[in-house]
Amino acid sequence: MKSDLDEAIMTQHTQPPTQHPEITHLLQERYGQDASYDIIDNPITRQILQHRSVRAFEATPLPDNLLTTLVTAAQAASSSSNLQSWSIVAITDKTHKDKLAVWANNQDFVRQAPLFLVWLADFSRAKHLTDKQPVPIDGTDYLESVILASIDTAIAAQNAALVAESLGLGVVYAGAIRSHINAIAEDLKLPPYVYPVFGMAIGYPSERVTTHIRPRLLQEAVLHNEYYDASAQHQAAETYNKVLDNFWKKQAIDHAVWTQHLVNRLGDVQKNNDARYALTETLRGLGFPLI
Numbered sequence: 001m002k003s004d005l006d007e008a009i010m011t012q013h014t015q016p017p018t019q020h021p022e023i024t025h026l027l028q029e030r031y032g033q034d035a036s037y038d039i040i041d042n043p044i045t046r047q048i049l050q051h052r053s054v055r056a057f058e059a060t061p062l063p064d065n066l067l068t069t070l071v072t073a074a075q076a077a078s079s080s081s082n083l084q085s086w087s088i089v090a091i092t093d094k095t096h097k098d099k100l101a102v103w104a105n106n107q108d109f110v111r112q113a114p115l116f117l118v119w120l121a122d123f124s125r126a127k128h129l130t131d132k133q134p135v136p137i138d139g140t141d142y143l144e145s146v147i148l149a150s151i152d153t154a155i156a157a158q159n160a161a162l163v164a165e166s167l168g169l170g171v172v173y174a175g176a177i178r179s180h181i182n183a184i185a186e187d188l189k190l191p192p193y194v195y196p197v198f199g200m201a202i203g204y205p206s207e208r209v210t211t212h213i214r215p216r217l218l219q220e221a222v223l224h225n226e227y228y229d230a231s232a233q234h235q236a237a238e239t240y241n242k243v244l245d246n247f248w249k250k251q252a253i254d255h256a257v258w259t260q261h262l263v264n265r266l267g268d269v270q271k272n273n274d275a276r277y278a279l280t281e282t283l284r285g286l287g288f289p290l291i
């Protein structure tokens, strides 16, 4: 027997690719051009297509049950082998946020947002709960486990981000905290086998600042059929350079074109002495042997 959802999806598949004007508009914003992708329209795709990072917040207090809602959403995410290898530290205290803002490379949105979450890859819980076992618990000591816990943390965080956005809140990740992992680990009293993967600022978007959907590469740059094929990359990047340039110009922001941005962001990283690029050493210092 077909459910209502099955029926709805089948109807969407059999409909001619005339899209709802809102979807057409969202695709136009997302790709910065007429991208005639035929996508299935439902409240979740629409919600996701609306995403844009928000970096200016109102001081408006958040609903009392927001944090529990976000944690529930995060916990509903898939979890590698159900190890549930992540935790969150929720920070609302102004003085504490001020400290974190400095460690997030002084990004002011950390101060402004009423809620700042530090998302942790966490194997300390598994270690703690198994420390009396006769078997050595050494799976936690491999690079695989750091990757696993980091993946799970990101998946959980994105669930929370989408739910926050669906509630009219704005969200931005703060990977910059990885530049000051040791200071944050000490401040948050993190046990061994825990590291902060990224922060997330959450609040009502400032009414004084308009945020825009940031376009992405055309799908031919990221989607490969059957086998990896890089032949479309240069053309896609050239198109994207123009699209993103228009995006910055619309906002009167002087920004390097995207391929130059790749060079700026990834080139000669040691020159800035950013602790993010000494992560192996830092993680070992936090108790991950990384074998």
Ligand SMILES: Cc1cc2nc3c(=O)[nH]c(=O)nc-3n(C[C@H](O)[C@H](O)[C@H](O)COP(=O)(O)O)c2cc1C
Pocket: 051, 052, 053, 054, 055, 107, 172, 173, 174, 175, 176, 177, 198, 212, 213, 214
């Ligand atoms: C893991 C992660 C870390 C990020 N860290 C920062 C950050 O420290 N500061 C910042 O302004 N944006 C940060 N961002 C936001 C990205 O810059 C943003 O997602 C990207 O430019 C695309 O823009 P959009 O989110 O508006 O679509 C981060 C995003 C991710 C996924």
